[in-house]
Amino acid sequence: MSTAPEPTDDELMSAYARGDAAAFERLYTRHQAGLYRFVRRLLGPSLAAQADEVFQDTWLKVVNARTQWAPQGATFRTWLFTLAHHRVIDIWRRSGREVSATTDDDTPWEPEGDAAWAQWPAATSPAPHSEELAFWRRAGERxxxxxxxxxxxQRSAFLLHxxxxxxxxxxARALEVGFETAKTRLRYAMSKLRVCMGAYLAPLQQGEVR
Known part of the structure; x- marks a missing residue:
């Protein structure tokens, strides 16, 4: 007996636009964990109390946009994260934080020597490799x-990628910037993370437990 293929996000959103509430529930189930994690980490500890507000507002925007929604090149997930990013910017500005639109004044840091930095993941691939993901996740709370x-x-670019x-x-689509701008933000983010974390991860490079 053949099994019907799982509907895509676009198909579910189209069904929801036609009044299928169950389609929305499936979309929510698929993306709630990833979206909340993105919002929570983007806000950081100082604005963590606003995470639920941003999360709920993002889904409310999805609900309100259902009748006008149509695929426009980006995936539903990318569009969803774009909505969340807009709300996070609103929260940052409301809290009095400065939100810079560019990183032109940043000077990317480059490691000296080859000891602890020889195997740091690059930020130039079109999609993250499994070894890159494993490396960063092992860094944990630090x-x-x-x-x-x-x-x-820069935080947005790093988390999304x-x-x-x-x-x-x-x-780039989620942040509504050009590809090169997104790539530059990611490169700056990774350079600054290298500085922040220092030699903390050097033992992890060699598979040691710290």
Missing amino acids: LLRCLDELPLA HDDELPLADV
């Missing part, structure tokens, strides 16, 4: 603290 020190634009596994092209 990485989260360093992420909180990044400018919002390395945590939510979006290709750089989709990162």
